[in-house]
Amino acid sequence: MSDTGVPARKSAVYLLDHILGEGRLMSELTGAGALDKLPAEDRARASRLALDTLRGLERADRLLQKHLSKYPPLTVRNALRVGTVELCQGAAAHGVVNAMVELVSRHPRLGHLKGLTNAVLRKIAADGPEAWDALRAPRLPKWLRGPLVQAWGAEAMAAMEQVHFAGAPLDLTARGDAQAVARATGGVLLPTGTVRIAGAGQVTAMPGFAEGDWWVQDAAAALPVRLLAPKPGENVLDLCAAPGGKTMQLAAAGATVTAVDDSAGRMARVEENLARTGLTARLVVQDALQTTGQYDAILLDAPCSATGTIRRHPDLPHAKDGSEFGDLIALQAQMIDHAWRLLKPGGRLVFCTCSLLPDEGEVQVDEALVRHTDMRADLAALECPGIEPAWVTQEGGLRLRPDFWADRGGMDGFYMACLRKAV
Numbered sequence: 001m002s003d004t005g006v007p008a009r010k011s012a013v014y015l016l017d018h019i020l021g022e023g024r025l026m027s028e029l030t031g032a033g034a035l036d037k038l039p040a041e042d043r044a045r046a047s048r049l050a051l052d053t054l055r056g057l058e059r060a061d062r063l064l065q066k067h068l069s070k071y072p073p074l075t076v077r078n079a080l081r082v083g084t085v086e087l088c089q090g091a092a093a094h095g096v097v098n099a100m101v102e103l104v105s106r107h108p109r110l111g112h113l114k115g116l117t118n119a120v121l122r123k124i125a126a127d128g129p130e131a132w133d134a135l136r137a138p139r140l141p142k143w144l145r146g147p148l149v150q151a152w153g154a155e156a157m158a159a160m161e162q163v164h165f166a167g168a169p170l171d172l173t174a175r176g177d178a179q180a181v182a183r184a185t186g187g188v189l190l191p192t193g194t195v196r197i198a199g200a201g202q203v204t205a206m207p208g209f210a211e212g213d214w215w216v217q218d219a220a221a222a223l224p225v226r227l228l229a230p231k232p233g234e235n236v237l238d239l240c241a242a243p244g245g246k247t248m249q250l251a252a253a254g255a256t257v258t259a260v261d262d263s264a265g266r267m268a269r270v271e272e273n274l275a276r277t278g279l280t281a282r283l284v285v286q287d288a289l290q291t292t293g294q295y296d297a298i299l300l301d302a303p304c305s306a307t308g309t310i311r312r313h314p315d316l317p318h319a320k321d322g323s324e325f326g327d328l329i330a331l332q333a334q335m336i337d338h339a340w341r342l343l344k345p346g347g348r349l350v351f352c353t354c355s356l357l358p359d360e361g362e363v364q365v366d367e368a369l370v371r372h373t374d375m376r377a378d379l380a381a382l383e384c385p386g387i388e389p390a391w392v393t394q395e396g397g398l399r400l401r402p403d404f405w406a407d408r409g410g411m412d413g414f415y416m417a418c419l420r421k422a423v
C-alpha cells in the first residue's frame, strides 16, 4: 500500500466521478478494471472510501456547504467529500488534508484549487466529528424515497435509511454444518441458519474459504431456496442463476440442478463458485425466456431494481433514476409466465426479487395468481426456522426489509413467494 494514501484516494475520487457524474454502477467500473492497477490493499481501501462516501454523501455535503460559497468542479467536490468522510470517521487531519491537497494539485486542469481544498478540509477538521454525528442519517434520493414512503410509511423509511447508513455485516451460507462454520469463523448463527460475522477481514483469507465450506450470501438471499426446500434427486431449474449463491444451495441439498443465466461473464463466476465448493450443476448460458424442459421445482430470481441491496451497494440510488424499472417489471411477469409452463403439475415455483418495490414483489404475485387459475400461494412453504409470522404478506409471500433484525445488523430487502401448481 502507498504510504501517502494518494493512489487509493485518487481511485476513490475516480469512482465517485463516474458514479455521481455519469450514473455508472460501482460494479460496472470495477468490472471494467477501474482498480486493477492498484495493489490489493489500496484496491480495498479505494472501494471502502468510495462506499463510505456514498453512504454519508448527504452529511458530507451538508458540512461542506457551510465552507463553500459555490460548488467547485465535480472532481474537487468529490475529493472534498472523501476527505470530509475520512476526517469525520476520525482519521488524522494532517494525513487526510495533505493527501487531498496533493491529489488536487496534481490534476492537469484543477491544480489551482489546491488552496481551496486545503482551507476547506482544515475547517472540516476543526468542526470535528461532532458536527457529523449531529446530522440525520442520509436520506435516499427523492425518486426512490417517494415510492418507498408510499409503500412502507415514513417511520419504516427512516429505519431503513439508518440501516443503509450503517452498512452490512458479512453473511455466509454453509455448504454443510452451519454451526461448525460459525465456530471456525467466529460468527454467530442467525435463526434462519445464516452465519453472520461483524467486522470481517479479507474473505478469501477466512477459514474454510479455500475448502469451499461456505459462500458469501445475505441472510435474506438465503431464504428463497429454504422456501423451495429442494429434495435429493429432484430436477430443479435455477432461472437467472449468476453468480450462483442459490445454485450452490440447491446443489448442496442434493438436487439435480440446471442453472440458466444470459450473461456468459456472470456464469463464469458460477463455474468458479461450484469448483471451489465441489458442487455440481448443469450450466446453460441462455435467455430465461428460451429455456425448455419440465421440472419438479423452479427458482426464479428475476432481474430487478436491486433496491433491497442498498446497504451493500450505496452507489445504486445515486447511479440510477428508476427509468428502467418499468421494463424490468414487465420482464418479471413474462418470466413468471414462462417458468410456469416449465413446471410439472404439482410442482412449485419460488419467485423472488431483491427489491423493496411492491411492483416487483407483492403486485407481481397478486397479478400472476389472477392470470393462472392453476396457481396458489403455498403458505406451508413459509414455515421455515427463523421466519417470523409478521413477514408473511396478504397474498401469501414473504416481505423482508433492511430494517428487519436491525439490532442484529439488518438484512437485504427481498420479496419471495412459493407458488404451487395444481396436479
Ligand SMILES: C[S@@+](CC[C@H](N)C(=O)[O-])C[C@H]1O[C@@H](n2cnc3c(N)ncnc32)[C@H](O)[C@@H]1O
Pocket (backbone or CB within 6 Å): 239, 240, 241, 242, 243, 244, 245, 246, 247, 260, 261, 262, 263, 266, 286, 287, 288, 289, 301, 302, 303, 304, 354
Ligand atoms: C438477481 S441476479 C441473480 C442472482 C443469483 N440467483 C444468485 O443467487 O446468485 C439476476 C440475474 O439475472 C440475469 N438475467 C437478466 N436477464 C436475464 C434473462 N433474460 N435471461 C436469463 N438471465 C437473465 C442476470 O445476468 C443476473 O445474473
